[in-house]
Amino acid sequence: MAVLALLALGWRRSPNRVALLAGSGLVALALLSPLCSLAVALFSARVAQHMALVLIAAPLLAVGLRARAPSAPVSASVFAAMLWLWHLPAPYGWTFTSDLAWWASHLSLLVAAVWLWQALLHARPESALAAGIVTAAQMGVLGAFLTFAPRPLYLPHAFTTWPWGLSALEDQQLGGLLMWVPGGVLFAGLALAAVARALREARPAG
Template sequence: MPHHAMLMPTLAHVVGDEPHDGHWWTAWNIDPVIIPVLLLLSTLYTVGLINMWRRAGTGHGVSRLQATAFAFAILSLVVALISPVDVLAIELSWVHMIQHMIIMMIAAPLFVIAAPTRVMLFAFTTVGRVRLGAMFRMPGPYLLWQPLLTWALYAFTLWIWHIPTLYEAALRNELVHDAQHLAFFIASCLFWRVLLDPLSRLRLNLGLGVLYLFTSSLHSSALGVFLALSPRVWYPHYETTTAAWNLTALEDQQLAGLVMWMPACTLYAAAAALMFYFWMRQLQHPLPAVAPIPNQKLETGN
């Protein structure tokens, strides 16, 4: 039987009520929650960017590179959550792992680099901007930017959603599935913000950043190892879908574990190596630690 001989009925909550007769590449996820949210984020960022650059000049406040990062973050989320990747993720566990990697290790860091909070504030009036900005300066939000807390939240979110009961619920219920992806995205944005925040005073020390990434790679790799080497199937749902792809559910799970174990670990290692390189350069050529001063024109809206 060809790999994509059919799409299982369990895909109904993702792609609609009618099967796609094996043409999985046409099965896009027209989700009534995800699409409006992505459109809203894109609109707020675009309007905010136009207003910001109109006041401060193109490329000021945020750079063209940051604006490009936002575009690619949204594109990554479209690939992960709306494209046929979302369909295959219900059929194959290893694709589901790739989907999660796109959300957590590509879309989230790009989103952080784009400085979305700063830009989106400029989609509002001056009064609204001041009020919303004050909310982000309260102690509560800043607690979520503490490295130990964000590290623990990231690890907890990753592991808790791979508990079979919750994972199976996400596969079978659209709202739970959306909640899973939202949890992954928020936890990942907080995780990467500590390392990539555009304001240097809010970033973790480069040396500690290497440790932050290394320890994260250890626990995520451990989860991948457990999946890859487990003698039993963790998620019975895939026992009903993988046969159409000439795989057993256990083989599919082993591939999923390897995806989490090897490629994910490589991405963490690459980020840690890059951070280590800049740390060594910083130690050899120390520079005065001067936090960037926000553009007064942008802050006041004058």
């Protein structure tokens, strides 16, 4: 209900209601579709759910919502903290035993991602470049760690992956790749876009 109330308030003040509506629809799809049920069985599906929220829904919401985000460095730091926190084995496992933890994980990641995207969209080019590179790097490190870990790290998926033809380790590796490649590529691309914008702004002065 709190999420609906915030979106309703955002709708009244939104400078881009199409983006807000699209972002809200993607949030609902990620959290209420069969993908959510699949995420109970597969770690890779949970990562796909998170990537849909932070890489697709969040930038749309950032465009659609009129809000003041923290600075790009602060937003990037908060996003990194939330991403690593909810993919550590203990907090991750907690989301399977507590509805409060489940909602907290998804909503804190989403809010942190919206802040990050808002900050990147309005930051100075050099600040957006730095935040984009840092975000791409930290997502890549976490994804690589999950991909190359020698053993499964997540007890909730110890016996849930076999019906899908995956071992728990293979499922974890797939989730790591989903985080490593799409997340790293997107934020690296954003960093390059910031460089291009900086060069365009510097051209008249030259």
